[in-house]
Amino acid sequence: MAPEVRPDCTVYTSGEHCPMCSAGHAWVGLVRIVYAGSTAQLTQWREAMGLPPGPVLALPINAVASGVPVAGPALELADELRALHERSAAAP
Numbered sequence: 830m831a832p833e834v835r836p837d838c839t840v841y842t843s844g845e846h847c848p849m850c851s852a853g854h855a856w857v858g859l860v861r862i863v864y865a866g867s868t869a870q871l872t873q874w875r876e877a878m879g880l881p882p883g884p885v886l887a888l889p890i891n892a893v894a895s896g897v898p899v900a901g902p903a904l905e906l907a908d909e910l911r912a913l914h915e916r917s918a919a920a921p
């Protein structure tokens with residue numbers, strides 16, 4: 830993607846960016862992110878499923894990339910997202 834068009838783009842994602850993706854997003858000059866499920870939700874869901882925390886700090890996008898406008902989570906999708914994560918965790 831050409832650098833001059835990046836500021837006009839919105840990235841849509843099912844899950845909030847991890848710290849690495851948040852940093853990459855900011856460094857390449859992308860701007861707005863819209864996500865369905867937050868890192869905080871995922872952390873709570875994993876804990877409720879008895880899963881260990883991930884190997885990377887569960888930081889929200891703006892803790893890493895403070896100038897990036899974000900929208901999320903989409904609370905109306907929370908039950909559906911949680912069910913997907915539960916199915917994924919139960920898969921062999």
Ligand SMILES: [Zn+2]
Pocket residue numbers: 846847848849850851
């Ligand atoms: Zn990532």
